[in-house]
Amino acid sequence: MKLTWKLTFLPALLFIVTAAYGQDIHFNYDRGANFAAYKTYQWVVIPGGVVTDQLMDQNIKRAVDEQLAQKGLTRAEKNADLFVGYQAAVNQEKSVNVWGTGPRWFGGGMAQAETSTISVGKLVIDMYDPARKQLIWRGDATKTLDPKKDPDKNYRNLQKAMAKLFKNYPPQPKR
Secondary structure, eight states, rough: OOOHHHHHHHHHHHHHHHHHHOOEEEEEEEOOOGGGOOOOOEEEETTOOOOOOHHEEEEHHHHHEEEEEEEEOOOSSSSOSSEEEEEEEEEEEEEEEEEESSSSGOOOOOOEEEEEEEEEEEEEEEEEEETTTEEEEEEEEEEOOOSSHHHHHHHHHHHHHHHHHHOOOOOOOOO
């Protein structure tokens, strides 16, 4: 019976750990856009978007610039094929951790719970075709943040998130 309990508990624990510490990535794109035609991009401010502090703004742009350069895009100051902008937000969420001993379904064991507040950051990257005045690609990354961590480690986490976000850029046409 103990082996069954462990086999049931282990996947649940792995799911919780992955959900808590992994980046959650999503993207969508205009299936009619010719991504091969885009060679240059420029940064724009999204109206109504929240701009982070100057250092974080530089870090976000640097991490995205690195990914777009790897994809063959060149940054331009004006007259670019693409406009790139971002929005960032940090929300406070409650986290509940429950742990215990013994199989509770037989009426035994003990359980304890602890709540804490965690910071969850979300970064949305938008790419627009200025000639068509059309959003052609949007990606977002969500991750639990620890603002007390070393700034270099936070930047490495940002780089990893952007690498994961741009992994499937440009989208490959379905045949």
